[in-house]
Amino acid sequence: MLRKVQSIGKAIQAVTTSDPATRVRRLYELADPEKQFAHRATRYINIGYWEDGTEDPDRAGEALALKLADIAGFEPDHIVLDVGFGYGEQDLAWLRANRIHKVHGLEVSPRHVEGACAQAESEGLQERTDFRVGSATELPFEAGVFDRVVALDSALHFHPRSAFFEEALRVLKPGGVLAAVDTIPLSGDTPRGTFRSPRFSLYRFSVPDANWYDRQTYARQLLDAGFTDADVTSIRDRTWEGWYRYWTGLVDDPDALKELHPEAAREFAKEWSDQERIRQELDLLDSVTVLARKP
Template sequence: MSDTAVLRRSVRGGLLSMSHRLRMMLSSPERRVRWYYSLYEPEHFPTERSMYVNLGFWEPGCDNLDDACEALADRLADAAGMTEGDRVLDAGFGYADQDMHWAETRNVRQIVGLNITPKQVEAARARVRERGLADRIDLRVASATDMPFDDGVFDRVVALESAFHFDTRRAFFREAFRVLRPGGVLATADVVPLRVSGAKTKQEKLEERGRRFVVPADNWHTREKYEERLVKTGFTDVTMRTITDQVYKPLLAYMNRHFEELNSRGPVDPARHNVLWRHIKAIEGYIRDTDYVLVSARKP
């Protein structure tokens, strides 16, 4: 993502040493993603009543990011065919808002979540316990590309705006196929580039450097390649729906309003100001360079 500035700041907002920056650049993609998400404090999120970490689906009636994020979770559940009695694997669950929402609205039998960021897992487990859902939601520190499960034990595997981080998305497809039962469905809300080659401006090159910090190069490919890799894994009935118009531009409009309102109230927490500003710059890059898609595929 276009977030190069985050490399210059530690959790406390101080400058990272050059040696630390170099170590992070040379570390594994999984470690970089874990570190990246550990920087974000929940109180700095642009949501108001939830801890969703996604861009949202801005359907009519969505006046804030919380509603839009919940609407995106619903769209992903629809794409997966999530229904009562299902056993669901959520790969990259953030703070588990969508899992609690699905447990309460879809009446699924069980949701198992995987996340490589211990800080998020710890916070999400506490939230699940507070909602009285610990008997139905099982959250674990584990990788989506090396799942600690037997073959064929899930009805649905979902990834809500997380699969582009996995090292690699192809490995995730293979693991999802393995743990799904025959007839089970994989569904993702994901980001793909509009183009992967051609001349780049200086700004685009800077954004590419920032993106590669948290998105493995093997994952940055066209939607055609995305479908091809699903089919090669063994999936059938692959569908890919573009929802870009319901994601980026309405989110950017909301974020700009939110940013202006925050600044109009007087002194602003610098960390919160920084997070919002980076979100806005990133969204501007998404609009120019990427397509947001809802994908589903079935295991025969």
């Protein structure tokens, strides 16, 4: 009982702040990474790209990172800005494969920045990385310095996303590209308050009203910011569907649950206690790839 009260208290503290960046940081720092990722080979926290034959979130997470690299058109001499990089798994994967020359990353979570810096140093990649705490809507860089600006499953939290678009346009070189994988509603008419399950409560609490719109509005906002060739394409059949199959399969498998850290298993079981509601809410969400070019 005490553990449950403490967990609820942390969740309430996470959302009871008027500052959107603080709210997002607190939500993503609720879980202890040593327990959250105890059964994982990586620390990807995106929903994954579940191609045929993909069976675990590590492979799916890397597949989504590589999908973004392909969409962005990475080249070995590119300098890239990754905004909302999590633990930096995708950035190090891109560097290992020489997809890019150097990556700069911004995150609201000091814990994530520390983890990414430590991993980069352990792999001898610290000279090709610059991970720091910062804001997506006030990028601390001069104009026209990046070949690519990317955001992997993070831009939904930027307050607002349209300000990020304007900042991305500013720091990109002429002809540079903004690319992202993002989560949006299938219909902008769906109230955010619809999302009542613990698993999807972040859409109720940590997505600004200004970011709650469909694919058509997304493309229009990119054009309004000054980009050209805006393309917003749904990939939900390869992201949300595979994600749902994997995690429901895990929660329904007692042997698989035993492989998790005990505390993580308890939290996971609680989050997924109402799979019918999660399925209903999932059917309201889209997952999209985003591509736009600076003139």
